[in-house]
Amino acid sequence: MKVFVNPGHAPGGEPDPGAVNGELGLRECDLARAIGERAAEFLEMAGCEVRLLQSHNLAGESPGYQNVTECANSWGADLFVSIHCNASRLHNARGFETFCYDADGEGGKAAFFIQQEIFKGVRPFDPGFWDRGVKVNRSFAVLRCTVMPAVLVETGFIDNPQDARLLVEHREEFAAAIARGVTDWGQVKA
Template identity: 50%
Template sequence: MKVFINPGHMPGVDPGAVNPVSGLRECDVALAVGKLIEYYLKNAGCEVLRLQSDNLNGESPTYPNVCQTANDWGADVFVSLHCNAFNGYARGIETLVFNFGGQAERLAACVHKQLVDTEQSIDSQIPDRGLKQRQNLSVLRNTDMPAILVEMGFIDNDYDVILLENKQDAIAKAIARGVTDYANL
C-alpha cells in the first residue's frame, strides 16, 4: 500500500496553532509524528511519501503542491496530521473526512479507533470527538484517494498538550496501526 503522510502546516510559513504557554507549534508536532508514522509504516511494508508543505492545492509555486503530489504519486491513502485549538478548554481527538459512507470513512474509523484507544489508555479523560465530515478542506476535497485529517488533540489545552509533547511515539504507532488495519480489511 502507498501511504501519503502530510504533516500539517509548515515552519517558516504557517506554524498552525501554538500553545500559549510552552510555545509548542502544531507544525512541529505534526512533522515529528509524521516522521515516526513513516518509519513504522515502512517497517510494516508500506511505501510512504511524506510531505509537509503550506501549498495544499496550487496556491503558491514556491512550495510543493500537497494534493497534486499525492495524486501524481498514486497514493492509496492520504493522512494529514494536525492539532486542534479553540479556547484552551476544549480537548479531544477527532478525525475528518470529506464524505461519510466511503473508503475514507473506513480508513478514518480504523485510525480513529487506534488513536482513541491509545490516548485514552494514557489519559482516560481525553474525549473521543468522533468522525466528522468536512467538505471545505483542500486535502480532503482535492485528493483522488481516500483521505483523512487527524486532529491528534488540542494544542492549546493544558492536558492534551502533555500528550502532544510527550507521547508522540505512542500517537504515531496508533495512527500507523490504524492505517495497517484499514489495509487488512
C-alpha cells in the same frame, strides 16, 4: 500499499506554524512533523511504501510551495493522511477527531480505524482525552483535492494543557496509533 503522509502547516513554521501554545513553546507544525515522521517509520516497518510532504497549504495549495495534493495524486497513493493539532477559541476543548470527505466511503472507514487506534493507544493515559469521532469536512483542500481516500487527523488540542502534555509525552503512541489505523484499513479496504 502506498501511504502519503502530510504533516500540517509549513515546515519550520515559515510562513505558517499552525496553532501554537505560547506558554509551553509548542507549534503545531513541529508536533505534526514529529508524529508524521514517526508514523511514516512505523508504516515502512509494516511494509508500506511511504511519502511524506509538509508544505504551506493552509487554505488550499499556495503558489510557490510544493503542491501536496498534486504530489499525492501523481504518485498514486492508496491513502492520504494529513496530521494536525487542534485549537479552540476558549482553550478548553479536548480530544481527538478524524475528518474525511465521505463518512460512508473508504476515507470514512480509514478515519474510523484511526480513531479506534488512538482510543486504544493514547486515551488510556488520560481518560479525559475524548473521542470526538469521525467527522465529515468537504472544504479542507487535502480532502477535496485528493483523488484517493483521504483523512485529516486532529491529534489533540495544542492549546489545552492536558492535551498538550499528551502530545509531548506520548508522541510515539500517537504515531503508532495512526500507523495501526492505516494498516487496519489496509486489511479490509475494498
